[in-house]
Amino acid sequence: MPFTDHTIELVGCRTHYRRGGKGSPLVFLHGASGAPVVLPFMEKLSERFDVIVPDHPGYGQSDEPEWLENIHDVAYFYLDFIGALKLERAVIIGSSMGGWMAMEMAVRNTSRIGSLVLVSPAGIAATGAEPADIFLLSPEDTIRKLFYEQRFAEERLALPMTPEAIDLALKNRHTTARLAWEPRLHDPHLAKWLHRIDVPVAIVWGKDDLILPVGIAHELKRLMPRAELHLFERCGHLPQVEKAAEFCDLVVRFACR
Secondary structure, three states, rough: OEEEEEEEEOEEEEEEEEEEEEEEEEEEOOOOOOOOOOOOHHHHOOEEEEEEEEEOOOOOOOOOOOOOOOOOHHHHHHHHHHOOOOOOOOOEEEEEHHHHHHHHHHHHOOOEEEEEEEEEEOOOOOOOOOOOOOOOOOOOHHHHOOOOOHHHHHHHOOOOOHHHHHHHHHHHHHHHHHHOOOOOOEEEHHHHHHHHHOOEEEEEEOOOOOOOOOHHHHHHHHHHHOOOEEOOOOOOOOOOHOOOHHHHHHHHHHHHO
């Protein structure tokens, strides 16, 4: 299904998003590297869902609002976003930073959320599962650590880095630092409120994740015992890319039952 570009202004932030497909609404919240292109898993999901892929405030083609100070600001913004689009019972898929945002949204208000799919989310700490320090890694090392199958890394590294792509990468990195520099990649107050999430939750993780180790998945499952936990073998930080077909099947089974 073709995707089209849209903008909406909320809280003084001009926000870019792509939208494609038909069916129940599904919002994909991207990770720290942004969502510069429509990926195959998005196209596959658009066969069953109305897929909406926003650029977070401070990322991609969206504005960098002055009010953006922490992850809580993003959570409130996205609650306003799904309200402005009049979405009902939306499936929220959050990858990495986006998964953290999805949890922060859901502990506050699930009135427009039907279910959550948390894909290798940041947001909590787990003893013995130390995240990679993404602020110290080189861009190439970061890409290589994203994947178990290095052919995916090679494909990304082969893409030409235009001046525009470099500018967007720096913009994304700067906003990620604003949101996740200290404490690194988690909110120390989030874990105690996860019990407030009252919609179905699927936790999805690659067993070979070198960015956010799988131990964090088990801690999330402990904190949310009613959540489903799905672990992908021979898979890194981005199951939606490395295991696209299996990932999409999982989302359809989980969200459409």
